[in-house]
Amino acid sequence: METRPLGNTGHDSTVMTFGAIALNWLEQEGANQLVEHVLDYGVNHFDVAPTYGDAELKLGPKLRQHREEIFLGCKTQERTYEGAWRKLDRSLNRLGVETIDLYQVHGLEYDEELDAITGDDGALAAFREAKQQGLIDHIGLTSHGDPDLILDALDRIDDLESVMFPLNPVVAGKDGDEYDYEAVLARAEAEDVGTLGIKAFAGGSWPPTDELPEADRPFANWYRPVTAPDEIRERFDFAAAQGLTSVVSAGDPKLVTMILEAAADYDGMDETAQRSLIERVRHDDSPVPEQLHH
Amino acid sequence: MDVPETVATALDDREVAGKRCLEAGAGAGNATAGLLANGAERVYAVTDDRDHARTTRRRIGGGGDNDDGNDGDGWDDRGDRLTVLESDLRAIPLPDESVGLITAHGLCNVLHPATLSAVAEELSRVAAPGAHLVVDDYDPLPDDAEIRELFAVENAASELARGRPALTFYPAAFLRRFFAGHGWEFERERTLLEPVPWTESHVSAHADLAAEAAADCPEGPADSLAATARRLASEIESESVGRMYSLAFRLPG
Numbered sequence A: 001m002e003t004r005p006l007g008n009t010g011h012d013s014t015v016m017t018f019g020a021i022a023l024n025w026l027e028q029e030g031a032n033q034l035v036e037h038v039l040d041y042g043v044n045h046f047d048v049a050p051t052y053g054d055a056e057l058k059l060g061p062k063l064r065q066h067r068e069e070i071f072l073g074c075k076t077q078e079r080t081y082e083g084a085w086r087k088l089d090r091s092l093n094r095l096g097v098e099t100i101d102l103y104q105v106h107g108l109e110y111d112e113e114l115d116a117i118t119g120d121d122g123a124l125a126a127f128r129e130a131k132q133q134g135l136i137d138h139i140g141l142t143s144h145g146d147p148d149l150i151l152d153a154l155d156r157i158d159d160l161e162s163v164m165f166p167l168n169p170v171v172a173g174k175d176g177d178e179y180d181y182e183a184v185l186a187r188a189e190a191e192d193v194g195t196l197g198i199k200a201f202a203g204g205s206w207p208p209t210d211e212l213p214e215a216d217r218p219f220a221n222w223y224r225p226v227t228a229p230d231e232i233r234e235r236f237d238f239a240a241a242q243g244l245t246s247v248v249s250a251g252d253p254k255l256v257t258m259i260l261e262a263a264a265d266y267d268g269m270d271e272t273a274q275r276s277l278i279e280r281v282r283h284d285d286s287p288v289p290e291q292l293h294h
Numbered sequence B: 001m002d003v004p005e006t007v008a009t010a011l012d013d014r015e016v017a018g019k020r021c022l023e024a025g026a027g028a029g030n031a032t033a034g035l036l037a038n039g040a041e042r043v044y045a046v047t048d049d050r051d052h053a054r055t056t057r058r059r060i061g062g063g064g065d066n067d068d069g070n071d072g073d074g075w076d077d078r079g080d081r082l083t084v085l086e087s088d089l090r091a092i093p094l095p096d097e098s099v100g101l102i103t104a105h106g107l108c109n110v111l112h113p114a115t116l117s118a119v120a121e122e123l124s125r126v127a128a129p130g131a132h133l134v135v136d137d138y139d140p141l142p143d144d145a146e147i148r149e150l151f152a153v154e155n156a157a158s159e160l161a162r163g164r165p166a167l168t169f170y171p172a173a174f175l176r177r178f179f180a181g182h183g184w185e186f187e188r189e190r191t192l193l194e195p196v197p198w199t200e201s202h203v204s205a206h207a208d209l210a211a212e213a214a215a216d217c218p219e220g221p222a223d224s225l226a227a228t229a230r231r232l233a234s235e236i237e238s239e240s241v242g243r244m245y246s247l248a249f250r251l252p253g
Helices: A020-025 A028-040 A055-065 A082-096 A109-120 A123-132 A147-156 A181-191 A229-243 A253-265 A271-284 B005-011 B029-038 B050-059 B113-126 B147-162 B172-181 B200-215 B222-235
Strands: A004-005 A013-014 A018-019 A046-048 A069-077 A100-105 A136-142 A159-166 A194-198 A202-204 A246-248 B020-024 B044-049 B083-084 B099-105 B125-138 B185-193 B244-250
Touching: A004 B222, A013 B200, A018 A020, A018 A253, A020 A253, A028 A055, A069 A082, A082 A100, A082 A123, A082 A271, A082 B113, A100 A123, A100 A159, A109 A123, A109 A147, A123 A136, A136 A194, A147 A181, A147 A271, A159 A181, A159 A246, A159 B125, A181 B244, A194 A271, A229 A246, A229 A253, A229 A271, A271 B005, A271 B185, A271 B200, B005 B029, B005 B099, B005 B125, B005 B172, B005 B185, B005 B244, B020 B029, B020 B113, B029 B050, B029 B147, B029 B222, B044 B050, B050 B083, B113 B125, B113 B222, B125 B172, B147 B200, B172 B185, B172 B244, B200 B222
Parallel strands: A018 A046, A018 A246, A046 A069, A069 A100, A100 A136, A136 A159, A159 A194, A194 A246, B020 B044, B020 B099, B044 B083, B099 B125
Antiparallel strands: A004 A013, B125 B244, B185 B244
């Protein structure tokens, strides 16, 4: 599988990152098998979080067995120094490892949170101490939030080495600043910061729960994913062709093999085909009736 | 509103800022949105279809019934820079040599040859010396495209009802030479979409038009054409096939 430099971390990540939340939906034996399956494809970057149910615990056994083959990303939603230290200790314990390669601020959403994590008593102070102590190697940040906020974070956090954010053809077709993750990608590239793409496989929102109760959803994802092999493949190709370091796989284990296949076969995507995909999802999603043209 | 990638790509090597522009055949106002976003001084969106005029006004604003999309950065004066003209493209209510850039985005395929010829003359009349022309359209579909059958039914119904086809897909090379014949110097061609995603909404919109035309047929095959269009639409659902291209020209002077 193709690898790309993760910013200036010195690590070359495979163009697919395994989103280990998928392990949460499996029993331990199935989780072990899935990790072996992912490693068989050569994937070398895994991403997990303490908020993904039992994923850390279920990743543990195979992670420890294959520790040298896996660049491990983990994250915390804690914004304070103490909270971040507590969660880091907990993740190290649950994963059963000595170090985490990439520790990320998880799900930054508001300006106040950026103020909090960069303050004297903020999470990043804990991250830096942990880095000095050799418990983590690199610092990253993840956000589904406003692209401007991620740009601010890139400005204000000098030792930020990776950012994780949404990128897919639905988002790429929208013009507003609130969808301009392309600007984040460009800035990160210019500053040699690694880029990890999420929501590459998002098809749309789930119907309201009175129409489709959560228990009746056929996939574990937070969003309604695309599920056909061809769709998965073009979504992967699109995300990888934008220039992300790596595309994070979808959270449902039923989709992982299709994504692995797409990642293994990835060899670029023509710009005309990228535009075709943006156009198609734009029309699928369009509130304007009766459009004959593109 | 969001500017479609097709429009953004067709315009990104054209100078739009400060120009008086004309969107020939406004449809849903897609090219108009792109021209305004790129800083056009004024955009005349010309269409002979009242619904399209209303849609363009509503999406871009300035028509008095604007209800959204007009409060973001850079959008505030877009309605002010837009004039929607309900007019036949063969008789555009603008003076000679009065616009600096013309778009025909997805226009030519809904014009049969005789109309296309008259429209091209009128576009040349309103274009100022040195004006740009951007023509975006579809190459003829390959023989094995399923959606060809739906377009064939749409054309059959239109021929019977109105004496002309609904759709004519002109090859890029044809329109290139055609507009050159009207005095436009060819500057470049680029591919906007390949394949072209004919989505469920496109397919059902075309089936609706076919059924509408069939209903206007004086007698005979109306019901069967409408039913065939519906059947084909449900069989095809959606199909990605063909190529959409962009041609750019410039008037000498």
